[in-house]
Amino acid sequence: MIALDWGTTRARAFLIGEDGTVLDKRSADRGIQSVPAGGFPAAFEAIAGDLRRANPEAAILLAGMVGSRNGWIEAPYVACPASPAEIAAAGLRVTLDDGTAATIVPGMSCDEGAFDVMRGEETLVVGLGLGDGIACLPGTHSKWAQVEGGRITRFASFMTGEVYGLLREHSILSRLAEEPAGEDAAEGARRGIAAAARPGGLLNAAFAARSEVLAGRMSGGAVGPYLSSLLVAQEIAAARAMFGGLENLHLVADGVLAQSYGRALAAAGLDHDLVTPEAAFVAGVARLAADLPA
Amino acid sequence: MIALDWGTTRARAFLIGEDGTVLDKRSADRGIQSVPAGGFPAAFEAIAGDLRRANPEAAILLAGMVGSRNGWIEAPYVACPASPAEIAAAGLRVTLDDGTAATIVPGMSCDEGAFDVMRGEETLVVGLGLGDGIACLPGTHSKWAQVEGGRITRFASFMTGEVYGLLREHSILSRLAEEPAGEDAAEGARRGIAAAARPGGLLNAAFAARSEVLAGRMSGGAVGPYLSSLLVAQEIAAARAMFGGLENLHLVADGVLAQSYGRALAAAGLDHDLVTPEAAFVAGVARLAADLPA
Numbered sequence: 277m278i279a280l281d282w283g284t285t286r287a288r289a290f291l292i293g294e295d296g297t298v299l300d301k302r303s304a305d306r307g308i309q310s311v312p313a314g315g316f317p318a319a320f321e322a323i324a325g326d327l328r329r330a331n332p333e334a335a336i337l338l339a340g341m342v343g344s345r346n347g348w349i350e351a352p353y354v355a356c357p358a359s360p361a362e363i364a365a366a367g368l369r370v371t372l373d374d375g376t377a378a379t380i381v382p383g384m385s386c387d388e389g390a391f392d393v394m395r396g397e398e399t400l401v402v403g404l405g406l407g408d409g410i411a412c413l414p415g416t417h418s419k420w421a422q423v424e425g426g427r428i429t430r431f432a433s434f435m436t437g438e439v440y441g442l443l444r445e446h447s448i449l450s451r452l453a454e455e456p457a458g459e460d461a462a463e464g465a466r467r468g469i470a471a472a473a474r475p476g477g478l479l480n481a482a483f484a485a486r487s488e489v490l491a492g493r494m495s496g497g498a499v500g501p502y503l504s505s506l507l508v509a510q511e512i513a514a515a516r517a518m519f520g521g522l523e524n525l526h527l528v529a530d531g532v533l534a535q536s537y538g539r540a541l542a543a544a545g546l547d548h549d550l551v552t553p554e555a556a557f558v559a560g561v562a563r564l565a566a567d568l569p570a
Numbered sequence: 571m572i573a574l575d576w577g578t579t580r581a582r583a584f585l586i587g588e589d590g591t592v593l594d595k596r597s598a599d600r601g602i603q604s605v606p607a608g609g610f611p612a613a614f615e616a617i618a619g620d621l622r623r624a625n626p627e628a629a630i631l632l633a634g635m636v637g638s639r640n641g642w643i644e645a646p647y648v649a650c651p652a653s654p655a656e657i658a659a660a661g662l663r664v665t666l667d668d669g670t671a672a673t674i675v676p677g678m679s680c681d682e683g684a685f686d687v688m689r690g691e692e693t694l695v696v697g698l699g700l701g702d703g704i705a706c707l708p709g710t711h712s713k714w715a716q717v718e719g720g721r722i723t724r725f726a727s728f729m730t731g732e733v734y735g736l737l738r739e740h741s742i743l744s745r746l747a748e749e750p751a752g753e754d755a756a757e758g759a760r761r762g763i764a765a766a767a768r769p770g771g772l773l774n775a776a777f778a779a780r781s782e783v784l785a786g787r788m789s790g791g792a793v794g795p796y797l798s799s800l801l802v803a804q805e806i807a808a809a810r811a812m813f814g815g816l817e818n819l820h821l822v823a824d825g826v827l828a829q830s831y832g833r834a835l836a837a838a839g840l841d842h843d844l845v846t847p848e849a850a851f852v853a854g855v856a857r858l859a860a861d862l863p864a
Contacts, residue, residue, distance in 0.1 A: 514771035
């Protein structure tokens with residue numbers, strides 16, 4: 277099969293064999309925001325046309341923001357709870373330049389008083405193959421999802437990455453923040469995780485970065501790591517309040533996010549399995565493709 | 571006496587009679603950031619020189635950021651707990667152009683694991699004349715202070731106003747937010763206060779504004795009031811976690827801040843007295859002047 281993880285700013289294409297191994301892959305700066313209305317068949321051709329021609333029998337799955345209002349076609353959200361088969365059944369068919377079909381994976385919605393949505397993350401959660409468990413997918417807008425009996429039953433979004441950027445780059449703290457050096461990263465992380473446990477919450481703990489630096493008790497290089505760890509630890513605490521014990525927890529991350537979330541989860545006394553986003557995506561599209569209606 | 575509430579961007583001068591009534595007042599765009607090093611005697615002359623010449627015997631008190639590192643002279647923070655007399659005793663003498671003296675009110679610091687500071691708010695808290703109670707002073711960086719036995723024993727800062735501005739103007743939510751119209755303000759406030767009580771915390775509830783608007787369940791005009799009320803309600807909940815029952819609570823605010831905090835306090839089941847910042851300032855400098863060393 278050919279699968280595209282087609283986001284807002286970037287598209288990644290995978291050629292996946294019958295046994296689920298990745299045979300070829302590529303990445304392109306052809307996110308949906310760079311594609312004009314009506315330009316999606318041509319964009320697909322530019323991103324993965326050669327993969328398509330070399331594998332004319334392969335099923336084609338498109339996941340992520342390609343199914344949003346500003347994408348190829350809007351794929352309505354599938355409401356929680358939903359199984360992989362139910363998500364696949366709601367896939368939308370689109371037609372490529374050569375007249376063959378591809379399927380857009382829909383996003384999901386969740387409504388527990390507040391409405392919440394995701395597009396793309398549902399595929400990664402499916403890829404974890406969980407019977408019962410929790411998935412944590414860090415990012416600009418992190419997602420946590422609960423799986424029960426093989427169905428995604430609930431999920432929630434957190435603006436963690438975006439709020440970090442706002443505080444680090446645009447708040448009064450940005451003037452004090454410096455590039456981390458020496459022990460700054462470790463010191464900031466330790467302080468941020470400790471601050472998240474204090475009763476004053478984010479609005480109080482963020483201000484403390486300023487007063488601690490002005491008082492000479494924390495280095496400017498620790499400000500960024502402090503804020504990052506503070507926010508991640510608060511996201512984890514909030515997820516615990518929403519989802520309970522966080523048993524059988526799976527972190528879908530790599531790089532610095534895997535490090536910072538791993539450290540904060542350990543500090544919270546939580547065990548987790550680590551899966552890369554690519555591995556979760558590949559397993560997810562393989563599972564969804566198997567469930568596609570013939 | 572002559573008292574200046576001398577902040578970062580603005581200075582307000584008051585001529586206060588023996589009985590504590592305001593005889594004259596004025597406001598000037600002569601905050602400390604507009605004053606060059608060494609220029610403070612001349613700036614005082616420009617702001618309040620005529621009040622000074624007309625009342626040559628009046629004591630002069632300067633409060634606020636004028637005592638900061640970038641102000642006239644740095645007045646070291648007085649550590650909690652401190653009484654009005656102890657704050658007054660730590661006042662710093664400076665000399666005006668005509669050789670007479672004025673006193674700069676110092677700021678205060680608090681250290682309960684995290685260091686915290688305030689400059690100017692201590693004067694307003696003193697002005698409440700509390701034996702035992704809690705003061706809430708909303709703003710860009712809101713302050714809550716506890717008074718026990720007439721002394722300011724603890725306080726805490728919250729970045730509420732600044733985070734509101736970041737989310738409203740610079741986040742992904744800013745594209746969805748519109749000017750409130752009709753019932754938007756009331757609807758947003760109701761939703762924001764309700765959202766603050768949910769377990770997902772600020773990072774989750776802020777994202778909900780986006781998905782609720784995209785789903786057509788909330789108007790764009792309600793986004794600003796939603797965020798404001800969400801943040802204020804979370805500040806109040808955090809203050810309750812830090813300071814306990816919030817008995818004998820005094821809100822120092824006017825205008826829209828008095829309205830939004832008053833509404834959120836009522837929703838939290840908290841009674842409060844409302845005092846304007848000007849009334850609290852005038853009473854505070856009068857009390858501190860009475861305690862000044864001869």
